Amino acid sequence: MTYTENDVLQHSSDKLGIVTRESLPLDTEPEIISLRPGTLAEYIGQPEIAETLAIAIAAAKKRKEPLDHVLFHGPPGLGKTTLAHIIANEMGGNLTVTSGPALEKGGDLIGILTHIEEGDVLFIDEIHRMPKAVEEFLYPAMEDFAVDFVFDKGVHARSHRYRLNQFCLVGATTRAGLLSAPLRDRFGILKSLDFYKQADLIQITKRSAALLDIGIDNPGAKELSRRSRGTPRIVNRLLKRVRDYAQVRGNGTITKQTVEAALALEGVDKLGITDLDRRYLKTIIHFYNGGPAGIEAISATLQEETDTLVDVVEPYLLKIGLITRTSSGRKASESAYKHLSINMTDANSQDIIQRTLF
CATH class of the missing domain: 1.10.10.10 (Winged helix-like DNA-binding domain superfamily/Winged helix DNA-binding domain)
Incomplete structure (x- = not known):
């Protein structure tokens, strides 16, 4: 006896109830809830940087060109990686993520560059830790969208230039002073991220709480933001710990008293000192x-x-x-x-x- 595809699907759905042609809501749900905003419209804080990027992205799309290379520098947790994801989303390209220490040899970087498609975004975190030999491969890639290969040695040495698809490089560093001048000068947009204001952190706290499906009142959001050291990454981390406390020791809603009790266990005081x-x-x-x-x-x-x-x-x-x-x-x-x-x-x-x- 032979079975058609429809017979198999029907038999499987009757017996198990899990095979179907339709895409179920569960299929499109992310495995982990991301608190990271996906567009500039969702991004909270750093208004000057957001406006600069919005103008640059709109202009690049109007000219149908890749965005100028971007360098973000500032303390950890202020949104450098988030902004790289936003740039890729806004420009409609794919995002390739790596880090300076991961690029040990020139071949590591060349392998990534040669697989980048037109309009994609390459994000290099901790770019100041990239070896000097690898960094020099970036110079022609950033300026001319090309990499130079040298074949053989001595009198038989010959060079070949390989053309790359046009891309946008986004670099992030916590130590801008350790970047070499030739590399730093090749970025068209340089932006320094500063600690966030409390009003912005309150908005971030409420947005994250909504995504995590946990209730939080205004005094609770204010107290949590006050203890987060002006850093979105820390406010989101502390929010998850306070959420745990509220669900186990409280009534499931985050209040000022819940924040104080939960963060006392974490050793975080009123100034955010650990x-x-x-x-x-x-x-x-x-x-x-x-x-x-x-x-x-x-x-x-x-x-x-x-x-x-x-x-x-x-x-x-x-x-x-x-x-x-x-x-x-x-x-x-x-x-x-x-x-x-x-x-x-x-x-x-x-x-x-x-x-x-x-």
Whole structure:
């Protein structure tokens, strides 16, 4: 006996109820709910950057050209990767994502560049960590949309230029000063992302809560945004922890009291200061008499990576004035003493160090 495709489909649906020609809602649902906005219209905060990109994208689409190469720099979690996704969506191209440390050899980059289609977007995160030999392959790719191959060696060496499809390179870095001048100058749009205002973070909190299907009142959103260090990534991370607390210990709705109780367990205070921040400040105050202290010395005392302190801890502490950076090193400000409730005259006492540092 032979069966047609319709017979198989009908038999399967009768027996199991899972095979059908129609696309079910479950088929189109993402595996993980993304809190990342997909368009500039959905993007909240950084109004000057959003407006600049909107104009540049509209102009590029009108001319039917790829967008100028874009470089974003700023502390982690402020939306550099999100903006790269938005640029790809707005330009109607595919997004290829990689990072500077992942591109170990020139061949790694060439393999990616030769597979990019017309109008696509290449996003390189932590672009300042790209090896110099790989970086030099980017120069002709960014300027002329071509890469140069060298065959053979010595007197038999010959060069071949391979033409690439026109694309847009989006670079992201937390250390703009470590980028070489030739690479930095090849970007047409350079934008610095700053910490977000509380009003913008409140909007982000409410939008994310709606996507996560959790209720949150205005005082709760305000309190959560106040403790998020001006960073969307942190506000979304803390929101998920507060959501867990509200569903297990509360009534399923996030209030100001819920936020305070949940973040007390996380060690996040009213300024968004974490346990690592407090250890960092107390190290400067107690071990180095309030500073100045070199970052390598602080890193060795804390047994934390220097890059972690420079990229994650220091930007926010500098922003709110708890530390200052001098030519001699880092110093704790008077505000840091007050926030930690440390008496400046007793800061060097050994018994206080033992009781309060770790």
